[in-house]
Amino acid sequence: MSDARQYFKLPSPFAMKRGGALHGAHVAYETWGTLNAARDNAVLILTGLSPSAHAAANAQDPSPGWWEEMLGPGKAIDTRRWFVICVNSLGSDKGSTCPASTDPATGEPYRLSFPDLSLEDVANAAHGVVTHLGIDSLACLIGCSMGGMSALAYMLLHPGSVCAHISVDTAPQAQPFAIAIRSLQREAIRLDPHWNEGRYDAEHYPDIGMSIARKLGVITYRSAMEWNGRFARIRLEAEQREEQPFGFEFQVESYLEGHARRFVRTFDPNSYLYLSRASDWFDIAEYGHGNVMEGLKRIRIEQAMVIGVSTDILFPLEQQEQIAEGLEAAGAKVEFVALDSPQGHDAFLVDIENYSRAIGGFLAQL
Numbered sequence: 073m074s075d076a077r078q079y080f081k082l083p084s085p086f087a088m089k090r091g092g093a094l095h096g097a098h099v100a101y102e103t104w105g106t107l108n109a110a111r112d113n114a115v116l117i118l119t120g121l122s123p124s125a126h127a128a129a130n131a132q133d134p135s136p137g138w139w140e141e142m143l144g145p146g147k148a149i150d151t152r153r154w155f156v157i158c159v160n161s162l163g164s165d166k167g168s169t170c171p172a173s174t175d176p177a178t179g180e181p182y183r184l185s186f187p188d189l190s191l192e193d194v195a196n197a198a199h200g201v202v203t204h205l206g207i208d209s210l211a212c213l214i215g216c217s218m219g220g221m222s223a224l225a226y227m228l229l230h231p232g233s234v235c236a237h238i239s240v241d242t243a244p245q246a247q248p249f250a251i252a253i254r255s256l257q258r259e260a261i262r263l264d265p266h267w268n269e270g271r272y273d274a275e276h277y278p279d280i281g282m283s284i285a286r287k288l289g290v291i292t293y294r295s296a297m298e299w300n301g302r303f304a305r306i307r308l309e310a311e312q313r314e315e316q317p318f319g320f321e322f323q324v325e326s327y328l329e330g331h332a333r334r335f336v337r338t339f340d341p342n343s344y345l346y347l348s349r350a351s352d353w354f355d356i357a358e359y360g361h362g363n364v365m366e367g368l369k370r371i372r373i374e375q376a377m378v379i380g381v382s383t384d385i386l387f388p389l390e391q392q393e394q395i396a397e398g399l400e401a402a403g404a405k406v407e408f409v410a411l412d413s414p415q416g417h418d419a420f421l422v423d424i425e426n427y428s429r430a431i432g433g434f435l436a437q438l
Contacts, residue, residue, distance in 0.1 A: 080201045091186030092187030096176050099166025099197045100160040101125050105151035106228035114207045117158040117217030121347050127158040141424040162197040163189040163346050171342035183270040189346045191354045195226035214239040221354045228359050237376040239283045239421050243391040244364045245355040253292050254348045257285035261341050270342050278341050283332040290331050295383035295416035344412050368398020375405040377434040386417045
């Protein structure tokens, strides 16, 4: 049994961590598998910045999901055993209330009048979905990338609501390198004249800003090792090169351009800005008197698996080690998995074989 996109109406008003509130807001979610009579076989997935709730194909929407090879009957997250929920982040334009949504108070899109967004708000909205489905405690909470930070917030804000946790390529707080990259991405969007203080439309759209932001992202999602292996210094054929001065000459430039072009109009620029800044703001040290380890020690779960990749420059391996140590200090039985995937931060979307082995093995023994 699986359902395509569904919507959960958040309580109105829905108070936001940094002030302000949303009225008549909702989040989109999808489910796979069947909730058992005891309601104790639920697995919640919280996503990275840009994915939708469509993690895998289902009867109503057979298109492949962003984690297609990981989720389904007989796969690592086996939907014959688990009732799986994936929630689209509050603030994302993939079905949830976001800056592009209509503000009921004005009848116009929120744009920059959308309240400041935090990952705690994302976590609280996802918890609302789980409660709405009649689930008191999740068998497992899985958080990937930005979703891993949202997952840490979820467990802190809702103690006793999670039994086990799988932390995938994430961090207890953003490091200066990650903040710097996201700051540049936001600057590229804001400096595009078509951004117009958030008041763009289909005719006047910050395509160039979004394109540069995406290229910066893709560069940091992969590792130098992979760039060298895939592209080396291979040049484009003469007919593929741009005629203008300083135009694209190398294959890697053309690859980034293709990536950016596919992304640009698929994600609302203001939503991108809000979620990006929410990622920078998240800091588990806030819950531990300024200390990351003390913040992590407040999380009460039974077991966890923390997965990281040695080639991840955005969420480096030492941050995964920190999460593992903190959860262990809090009393959880923790398994730490350090993978050598060459794909960098994006490995969890690409190196399915190694991630499947780890995640499937952990879930099988719950």
